[in-house]
Amino acid sequence: MDITGLVSSLSGSTARAATPLIFAAAGEVLVQRSGVVNVGLEGILLGSAFTATIVTYTTHNPWLGLIAALITGGIMAAIFSAFTIYGAADQVVVGVVLNLFALGVTGTLFRILFATHAAKTMELPFVFHTIPILTPFTLAAVAVVWYILYKTRLGLEIRACGEKPSAAAASGVNVLKLRTLVTVFGGVLAGAGGAFLSIGQNNAFAENMSAGRGFIALAIVTAGRWNPIGCLIAALVFGLSDALQFLGQAIGLDHYYRLLLIHLHLLTVAKQFNVNHVPYNLFLAVPYVVTLVILLGSSKSTRAPASLGKPYVRI
Amino acid sequence: MSARRMTTPRSLSARVIKVALQACAAALSFLILLAGTLTLFGIRAKTALPAIADGAFGGWQYGHLYALSETVVEAVPLILTGLGVLVAWQAGMFSIGGEGQLLIGALSAMTVEHFIGNTPAPLITFLMLVASVVGGALWGGIAGWLRTTRNVQEVISTIMLNYIALYLVGAAVLGPLQEPSHSGPETALLPDPVLFAHILPAAWTGGITARLHTGVIIALIAVPCTAVWMYRTRTGFALRLTGRNADAARTAGFSVDRVRLIAMVVSGALCGLAGSVQLLGVSARLDQQFSPGWGYSAIPVALMGGLTPGGTLVSALFFGALTAGTNSAERTAGVPAVVADVLLAASVMAVVAIRAWRGRAQLASGGD
Numbered sequence: 001m002d003i004t005g006l007v008s009s010l011s012g013s014t015a016r017a018a019t020p021l022i023f024a025a026a027g028e029v030l031v032q033r034s035g036v037v038n039v040g041l042e043g044i045l046l047g048s049a050f051t052a053t054i055v056t057y058t059t060h061n062p063w064l065g066l067i068a069a070l071i072t073g074g075i076m077a078a079i080f081s082a083f084t085i086y087g088a089a090d091q092v093v094v095g096v097v098l099n100l101f102a103l104g105v106t107g108t109l110f111r112i113l114f115a116t117h118a119a120k121t122m123e124l125p126f127v128f129h130t131i132p133i134l135t136p137f138t139l140a141a142v143a144v145v146w147y148i149l150y151k152t153r154l155g156l157e158i159r160a161c162g163e164k165p166s167a168a169a170a171s172g173v174n175v176l177k178l179r180t181l182v183t184v185f186g187g188v189l190a191g192a193g194g195a196f197l198s199i200g201q202n203n204a205f206a207e208n209m210s211a212g213r214g215f216i217a218l219a220i221v222t223a224g225r226w227n228p229i230g231c232l233i234a235a236l237v238f239g240l241s242d243a244l245q246f247l248g249q250a251i252g253l254d255h256y257y258r259l260l261l262i263h264l265h266l267l268t269v270a271k272q273f274n275v276n277h278v279p280y281n282l283f284l285a286v287p288y289v290v291t292l293v294i295l296l297g298s299s300k301s302t303r304a305p306a307s308l309g310k311p312y313v314r315i
Numbered sequence: 316m317s318a319r320r321m322t323t324p325r326s327l328s329a330r331v332i333k334v335a336l337q338a339c340a341a342a343l344s345f346l347i348l349l350a351g352t353l354t355l356f357g358i359r360a361k362t363a364l365p366a367i368a369d370g371a372f373g374g375w376q377y378g379h380l381y382a383l384s385e386t387v388v389e390a391v392p393l394i395l396t397g398l399g400v401l402v403a404w405q406a407g408m409f410s411i412g413g414e415g416q417l418l419i420g421a422l423s424a425m426t427v428e429h430f431i432g433n434t435p436a437p438l439i440t441f442l443m444l445v446a447s448v449v450g451g452a453l454w455g456g457i458a459g460w461l462r463t464t465r466n467v468q469e470v471i472s473t474i475m476l477n478y479i480a481l482y483l484v485g486a487a488v489l490g491p492l493q494e495p496s497h498s499g500p501e502t503a504l505l506p507d508p509v510l511f512a513h514i515l516p517a518a519w520t521g522g523i524t525a526r527l528h529t530g531v532i533i534a535l536i537a538v539p540c541t542a543v544w545m546y547r548t549r550t551g552f553a554l555r556l557t558g559r560n561a562d563a564a565r566t567a568g569f570s571v572d573r574v575r576l577i578a579m580v581v582s583g584a585l586c587g588l589a590g591s592v593q594l595l596g597v598s599a600r601l602d603q604q605f606s607p608g609w610g611y612s613a614i615p616v617a618l619m620g621g622l623t624p625g626g627t628l629v630s631a632l633f634f635g636a637l638t639a640g641t642n643s644a645e646r647t648a649g650v651p652a653v654v655a656d657v658l659l660a661a662s663v664m665a666v667v668a669i670r671a672w673r674g675r676a677q678l679a680s681g682g683d
Binding site: 039042083087089092093094095096097098100101103104105107108109111112211212215216218219222273274275277279280281282284285288289291292295296299300 | 356357358409411461465466467468470471472474475476477478479482483485486489490491493497603608611612614615618651653654655656657658659660661663664667668
């Protein structure tokens with residue numbers, strides 16, 4: 001494969017892999033700046049990917065599917081808010097349970113509805129033939145979040161809620177209401193990410209298709225230091241690591257590995273232990289390893305919002 | 316609430332009646348939840364509920380013992396991983412890493428077997444169990460180490476470690492651990508002498524060998540061991556104190572970081588053990604579909620058990636019955652087995668909601 005083709009296919013798959021992460025992380029930046037960690041992001045991605053498929057399948061209109069995904073994201077985030085913000089329940093517990101709930105419900109319904117026939121649906125259109133239409137909108141999402149956070153009074157209030165909610169409340173901000181509003185907004189953005197997974201680049205749903213991306217988005221927010229631009233960059237790095245598996249196949253890594261073994265006179269030994277090829281599973285693990293390594297380097301030095309993850313209780 | 320409980324001592328019989336009433340209320344609300352969920356998914360509860368009960372408690376095809384054996388077999392991995400979850404969560408470490416630790420446990424056990432295949436069978440079994448404990452402890456320890464030294468949140472790191480473990484298993488069963496003919500992505504079957512023995516004679520269960528295996532003893536021993544460790548030792552005390560109030564633990568002179576690391580290592584060891592017990596008792600081979608998500612289900616199981624060892628045992632048996640019931644109802648009445656997952660999450664959601672509501676009521680009455 002020539003270099004130009006390689007670069008264009010690599011950048012294409014990077015952008016596609018990064019799209020749902022940018023949507024989810026952009027919303028989550030705002031949410032965490034207000035002091036809430038939406039651990040249920042994974043479930044929101046999965047749930048909205050599912051409703052996008054169902055609605056597209058029944059109406060034959062992917063745009064309605066997208067709207068359904070946005071609404072699903074908002075509703076699931078609202079449920080999370082009701083428990084954690086108004087109920088002051090632990091955000092990790094509720095988030096984890098919400099994820100399991102989404103996994104169970106989508107799995108059950110998927111098996112009931114598509115037991116006999118394939119879940120093939122239509123997909124959203126592409127621009128310039130190859131770019132999924134939702135991908136350019138990630139930049140808009142980042143820009144909007146950046147503008148709200150740093151250029152509006154609302155953004156100032158959000159940041160105050162995340163740093164010192166009692167002070168924000170004293171200056172007349174309704175902390176619970178604002179946090180809920182922001183969390184629902186983050187859910188809607190994550191809904192767009194979920195829609196991208198199922199109808200944005202493919203036309204099918206698969207059980208547990210979010211595959212940890214909600215948690216990678218949480219990692220991106222930390223790695224991007226709670227700044228939308230930083231998150232965009234971090235998401236692209238993760239997208240690149242995800243795209244490496246395509247690169248590995250494209251340049252024929254397996255072939256080079258075998259040549260190396262022959263060169264080192266290790267081929268017979270490798271064959272004996274059945275390690276004379278590179279299992280594709282190792283490439284699949286790369287994004288998760290990269291996430292860990294980046295967290296390893298960025299978690300200690302960064303300064304999280306002071307009241308991150310702490311429920312606010314009016315006294 | 317707690318003050319009232321301290322001032323009015325109750326007689327034993329009153330307490331027994333209260334617990335029994337609570338259990339009945341819980342069972343009844345669960346039945347309603349189950350019937351509601353089934354109806355919501357368009358399944359006729361009237362035919363599905365008896366089918367589920369049949370699969371869990373018996374009568375339908377091979378008799379009661381067979382169904383009860385299925386229930387216990389399904390509960391075993393949930394007991395061990397549930398204990399793992401409660402150890403970590405009691406210490407305030409919100410680990411979601413049970414799944415990965417279980418997989419690494421099974422992978423370590425299989426690796427050991429692969430390299431010492433010529434040793435006497437009981438020794439192999441023992442070394443496989445040890446390897447799974449060590450492997451799981453190591454995998455849990457990574458998340459603990461990341462948290463205590465690098466401040467990486469365990470909620471994220473354990474999920475990443477789960478996926479890494481899954482793909483490591485996938486790579487191993489396509490690579491060094493693949494079965495001799497190199498055709499499928501799985502290991503060879505473990506030889507019979509290495510496996511756990513079946514407990515029930517086939518004659519008792521309608522001529523079909525029930526799956527109940529001696530590994531259940533390991534799970535049942537692990538429950539009191541965890542309880543003693545958590546409630547009767549200094550480390551266990553430090554662990555619970557750290558979870559409740561890390562500052563208080565620090566003031567009391569405990570090293571919070573050390574306690575958290577220990578909690579993650581022990582949690583990983585228990586989940587890893589679940590991996591080898593399942594390998595030796597049920598599946599006998601390893602592939603990427605080895606676990607249907609025991610490590611994840613363990614979280615609602617432990618939460619429903621109130622994060623206590625005894626409660627987790629009861630809740631694991633309960634959800635073992637539900638899994639065995641839906642598994643069987645999938646064959647007999649067309650009920651999708653994943654319904655069990657929905658119910659698991661829905662019940663915890665309800666518990667969380669009740670707690671949040673009660674907590675708010677308490678705050679409202681005590682705060683003003």
